[in-house]
Amino acid sequence: LQRYIRGKAVVRNYTFQKFYIFQHADGKMRRIPPAWNFPLCTLAVLWEHWCSGDDVKNISPLRRLDVIDVEHVKRGRRTMNDVRFLMGEIQNEARSQGVWKDSMTRIEVKKVYEKCFKAVAIAATNKGRPRSVATLKLQTLVRAMPKEQ
Numbered sequence: 001l002q003r004y005i006r007g008k009a010v011v012r013n014y015t016f017q018k019f020y021i022f023q024h025a026d027g028k029m030r031r032i033p034p035a036w037n038f039p040l041c042t043l044a045v046l047w048e049h050w051c052s053g054d055d056v057k058n059i060s061p062l063r064r065l066d067v068i069d070v071e072h073v074k075r076g077r078r079t080m081n082d083v084r085f086l087m088g089e090i091q092n093e094a095r096s097q098g099v100w101k102d103s104m105t106r107i108e109v110k111k112v113y114e115k116c117f118k119a120v121a122i123a124a125t126n127k128g129r130p131r132s133v134a135t136l137k138l139q140t141l142v143r144a145m146p147k148e149q
Contacts, residue, residue, distance in 0.1 A: 020058040030069045031060045038070075038079050043086070043120065043133055043141060044113055050087040051109045063087065082142045086120060093119035121145070 022033045036059065039049055046062075053061040062083060070076030093116040094100035100112065122131045122144045131144055 019060045019064060024072065026072075028068075030072075031065055032069055032073075033058070034072070037073060038076075038083070038138070040137055042135060042137065043117060044110075046083065046138060047087065047090060047113045047117070048106065048109055050083070051104055051112075052106060063091075079138070082138065086138070086141060089119045089121075090116045 019031060021029050021031060023029055024034045036057075039046065041049070049059070050062045053059045053064075065080065067077050067080055070080045073079070090113065091100060094112050097115060099115055101108065104112065117133060120133055120141065122133055122136070122141065124130055133141070136144065
């Protein structure tokens with residue numbers, strides 16, 4: 001099923017999860033709108049974007065994006081790889097606990113996050129104080145990851 005609405009196509013896959021496709025000024029079709037940027041949010045909200053996307057802004061789940069979808073975004077490739085790494089840690093933990101499903105409701109996404117977010121190992125501050133994973137943004141989380149990972 002595919003329908004075009006003002007330069008975007010809504011595509012549904014077999015698990016009934018929406019994929020949005022937008023035409024950009026360079027003629028390429030991408031899964032994000034031309035003016036889109038990575039969300040500046042906490043790890044919990046980023047996990048929701050990773051699993052479910054944003055139905056209000058018609059954004060596909062971030063786990064479905066390819067590097068080519070974000071090549072027009074400033075530092076898009078690097079940020080996409082950072083997001084993939086962080087979310088992969090949580091996703092691997094969810095798989096090991098047996099709670100991961102390819103298609104989840106928002107409530108299930110939040111429950112999986114609550115069980116598995118501790119898989120993201122964050123180094124203490126320079127003064128030795130522990131960091132709160134729940135309140136840190138993406139760039140801080142990436143900088144605070146232990147170097148040996």
